[in-house]
Amino acid sequence: MTRRRWAAGALLALLPLVGCTAGEAGSEGSTPSATSSSSARNSTTAPATSNAPTPEDEAATAATVVVNEMLRVTDAAKKDPGARDWEPEIRQFSGDPAALLAVTAVRDYAALGLRQEGDTAVDLEVTDVDLTAPEGPTVRITGCYDSESTRVVRVETGEVVPPGTPPRYAWDITVTRYEAEPGAPWLVNELNPHTDRPC
Numbered sequence: 001m002t003r004r005r006w007a008a009g010a011l012l013a014l015l016p017l018v019g020c021t022a023g024e025a026g027s028e029g030s031t032p033s034a035t036s037s038s039s040a041r042n043s044t045t046a047p048a049t050s051n052a053p054t055p056e057d058e059a060a061t062a063a064t065v066v067v068n069e070m071l072r073v074t075d076a077a078k079k080d081p082g083a084r085d086w087e088p089e090i091r092q093f094s095g096d097p098a099a100l101l102a103v104t105a106v107r108d109y110a111a112l113g114l115r116q117e118g119d120t121a122v123d124l125e126v127t128d129v130d131l132t133a134p135e136g137p138t139v140r141i142t143g144c145y146d147s148e149s150t151r152v153v154r155v156e157t158g159e160v161v162p163p164g165t166p167p168r169y170a171w172d173i174t175v176t177r178y179e180a181e182p183g184a185p186w187l188v189n190e191l192n193p194h195t196d197r198p199c
Contacts, residue, residue, distance in 0.1 A: 062186045064124055064141065065186075067124060067188055074102055076089075078105070079115055080115065081106045081110035114152050116150055123144040127141060137176070147165045169194060172191075172192045
């Protein structure tokens with residue numbers, strides 16, 4: 001399980017949107033070229049072993065990068081929601097429904113006079129890689145979100161808004177490669193919190 005610290009909304013219980021922005025891995029399309037040795041083997045030569053990552057390993061890495069980028073952008077947006085229109089940046093890393101939920105969450109923060117403080121801590125673990133999924137190569141990730149790592153405050157008063165969630169609970173995240181799009185980006189298209197699943 002990798003430890004990732006980024007900022008995301010702690011208003012998860014108050015808003016039906018997790019502020020799940022989705023991400024595109026910067027190196028998601030780069031696949032190391034396979035190399036093979038054509039040298040003849042004799043009876044004393046042990047077979048060569050390869051440490052090259054498998055396509056599944058590469059997909060898992062790309063998806064994890066995307067989730068972290070999604071959280072990075074969402075965090076920046078929630079820390080200063082009224083600074084600008086965050087939707088174009090959010091959509092660089094997300095596909096719907098996650099993109100729509102994230103954009104709506106940031107706009108709600110701005111409308112309600114809220115902002116986020118702190119950085120979200122979430123442990124990510126890849127649970128499934130399906131490179132032949134009908135919707136495109138798909139990676140599923142489970143996150144253990146630490147809701148105490150951030151807080152939501154009212155801009156005018158500095159009053160802390162109680163999170164109303166358990167200290168740690170599970171996120172289910174789906175990242176899909178959109179092969180029909182330019183650059184075939186990996187995008188987070190689902191980020192579902194489960195406050196009833198402590199972790």
